[in-house]
Amino acid sequence: MIKFFAICLAFLFLASCSQNKTSSKTEVSAYRHAPDKKAIVHKKEMVPLVVIDPGHGGFDLGTHSKTYEEKEICLKTASYLRKHLEKAGYHVIMTRSRDEYLPLKKRAEIANQAKCQVLISIHCNAAKNSSAKGIEIFYTQKTEPWRAKKSKELAQSVLSSLLSGTGAESRGIKEGNFCVIRETKMPSILIETGFLTNEDERKKLSNDFYLDTVAKLITAGVDKYFQS
Ligand SMILES: [Zn+2]
Structure with missing residues (x-):
């Protein structure tokens, strides 16, 4: 029984990790794209x-x-x-x-x-x-x-x-x-x-x-x- 709970906890932990990883990846890529695009447009217009x-x-x-x-x-x-x-x-x-x-x-x-x-x-x-x-x-x-x-x-x-x-x-x-x-x-x-x-x-x-x-x-x- 204890072993079963341990496996369940481990599974839940891994699932939450992978979810965080996915969301943080999405955030990073969103962050990376938005300012860069803006910077390029800004540079073209303003230099x-x-x-x-x-x-x-x-x-x-x-x-x-x-x-x-x-x-x-x-x-x-x-x-x-x-x-x-x-x-x-x-x-x-x-x-x-x-x-x-x-x-x-x-x-x-x-x-x-x-x-x-x-x-x-x-x-x-x-x-x-x-x-x-x-x-x-x-x-x-x-x-x-x-x-x-x-x-x-x-x-x-x-x-x-x-x-x-x-x-x-x-x-x-x-x-x-x-x-x-x-x-x-x-x-x-x-x-x-x-x-x-x-x-x-x-x-x-x-x-x-x-x-x-x-x-x-x-x-x-x-x-x-x-x-x-
Ligand atoms: Zn002269």
Whole structure:
């Protein structure tokens, strides 16, 4: 009799275990599916597309001082920026990814056709006065109010990130009438990352590690803009 009860208890125990196992399996798979599906949809809809525009290219050297050409520094910085933005989860398109000439209107056209969320144009500065230095970012006010407002916000966010990480002098955010930021339809900025005519900044801008740091800081600024 005792043996019979023991067998019954063992059977009931096993049955309840298998029931728990089944229900917990169902819960796990339901849990696994729902958030994943949601996450994928969310990612597809929400991951912003950034167009990076490395200034100049081809026969257009940009500003150049001694052996340093703006077109090359812009392309290097832009390539680092692409790497950091992609690492942070953004989609990225570059207006040029090699040493080629690209008309300004074509650059704006690429961004407009891509329907990107922001455009970032990378440049280096020059001045007759070799003591001129620092970082400045341009945006346009001659556009729809929402685009001017968002461009200004993006410029502020990227500039404050760049200043805190490089210790460079601030030349502020400024209104500019450059084709790439004027002809685009999304928030757009043009970053002057430093002066090739200033000895200190020329040295920095010729250093790949510095350019990588600049790209990392621009990414942090872009990230902050999208989070706010
Ligand atoms: Zn330039």
